[in-house]
Amino acid sequence: MLTRAELMHALATEKDPRKRTRIHGICRIVIEKESYREVARIMYKSYNTIRAWHERYLREGLKGLSDRPRPGRPPKITNRKLTEFMEEGDTLSRFPKLLAEKVKEKTGIAYSEGAVRRKLRDGGYSPKVPEPVHARRESVENVAKWQKWLKHWLQKAENDGFLPFVVDESSLLHDYQPRRSLWTLVGKRAYEWYTGNHTRRMIFGALSMNGDQVFMNAQRFDTETTIKFFRRVTARHGPAALLVDRATPHRSIGTNEFVKDNEGLVRIGYFPTGWPELNPVESCWNTLKRQPHAHQVYPTVDARIAKSMEYLRTHRFHLDVTRFLFREPVAKII
Numbered sequence: 001m002l003t004r005a006e007l008m009h010a011l012a013t014e015k016d017p018r019k020r021t022r023i024h025g026i027c028r029i030v031i032e033k034e035s036y037r038e039v040a041r042i043m044y045k046s047y048n049t050i051r052a053w054h055e056r057y058l059r060e061g062l063k064g065l066s067d068r069p070r071p072g073r074p075p076k077i078t079n080r081k082l083t084e085f086m087e088e089g090d091t092l093s094r095f096p097k098l099l100a101e102k103v104k105e106k107t108g109i110a111y112s113e114g115a116v117r118r119k120l121r122d123g124g125y126s127p128k129v130p131e132p133v134h135a136r137r138e139s140v141e142n143v144a145k146w147q148k149w150l151k152h153w154l155q156k157a158e159n160d161g162f163l164p165f166v167v168d169e170s171s172l173l174h175d176y177q178p179r180r181s182l183w184t185l186v187g188k189r190a191y192e193w194y195t196g197n198h199t200r201r202m203i204f205g206a207l208s209m210n211g212d213q214v215f216m217n218a219q220r221f222d223t224e225t226t227i228k229f230f231r232r233v234t235a236r237h238g239p240a241a242l243l244v245d246r247a248t249p250h251r252s253i254g255t256n257e258f259v260k261d262n263e264g265l266v267r268i269g270y271f272p273t274g275w276p277e278l279n280p281v282e283s284c285w286n287t288l289k290r291q292p293h294a295h296q297v298y299p300t301v302d303a304r305i306a307k308s309m310e311y312l313r314t315h316r317f318h319l320d321v322t323r324f325l326f327r328e329p330v331a332k333i334i
Contacts, residue, residue, distance in 0.1 A: 004031050022053045022065040076109045079123040134274025143329040146272045153269050157241035162267055164241045165206040168281035169221055174199040174301035199301040204229040205281045209321050215312040217305050223254040234265050241267040280324040
């Protein structure tokens with residue numbers, strides 16, 4: 001039989017709710033030394049049910065607590081076939097209602113949305129909020145080649161006296177309200193105020209390999225503000241090699257002319273398309289937008305920006321830039 005630690009681990013890791021309930025009953029019998037009648041009263045089960053669970057456990061171990069095969073007509077479509085229908089379709093096939101319509105169209109078998117949900121769960125699927133992925137995202141192979149190029153680019157920049165920086169931009173709305181759980185009395189609803197004002201401001205950020213950080217706010221994101229931020233970085237830290245994404249202001253004629261005219265002061269490299277997880281400045285924005293002050297209502301967007309800039313000026317992020325840049329690329333499966 002299993003030890004106490006093994007039983008508790010099985011209880012904590014079991015995914016099937018019915019089997020987890022049976023393991024809970026076995027834990028009370030084996031570990032707590034409770035009688036069948038006590039466990040039956042606590043778990044709202046019959047005496048014979050608890051005894052049957054224990055006997056199955058003694059004969060077969062944890063495998064004996066799984067559901068037995070049930071008699072009756074076999075399903076018209078197996079869980080595996082249903083998931084094949086889902087995988088061969090587009091993203092819309094991952095909605096249970098549309099998947100049920102697709103199954104009916106292909107096989108003539110009508111399933112309710114609830115039945116499709118149950119089959120998907122039995123097949124190992126669960127609902128998840130999708131992570132946004134760029135439509136023209138570079139392949140894993142191309143990112144690996146880019147990382148090899150980046151090693152030489154960073155080495156050459158340091159040899160030439162340039163301090164490498166990673167750069168990114170983020171927009172803040174006057175009415176930005178992040179969705180976060182708030183502790184509220186049971187039976188009460190939680191509310192957040194909003195103004196309906198969608199005025200937007202931009203925040204520029206740069207992190208260096210040695211922990212230096214530079215932030216600036218602007219009313220818009222264009223060539224003029226991009227050059228202004230590049231000047232701020234170089235004014236504080238001297239010659240800088242800036243690693244940026246492929247946004248239009250970074251590749252505009254005006255930006256290219258500025259870099260060409262100041263080749264001894266600014267050097268630019270580009271991130272691969274659609275890989276924001278390689279840029280550590282993205283973590284700065286995520287941290288900023290999770291702060292308590294993001295839940296407050298401000299009279300103007302400038303007041304919100306002032307509060308955000310105060311946080312960015314006084315907070316040290318201590319991010320390992322090299323670890324972000326050279327993390328192993330993982331393909332996104334949709």
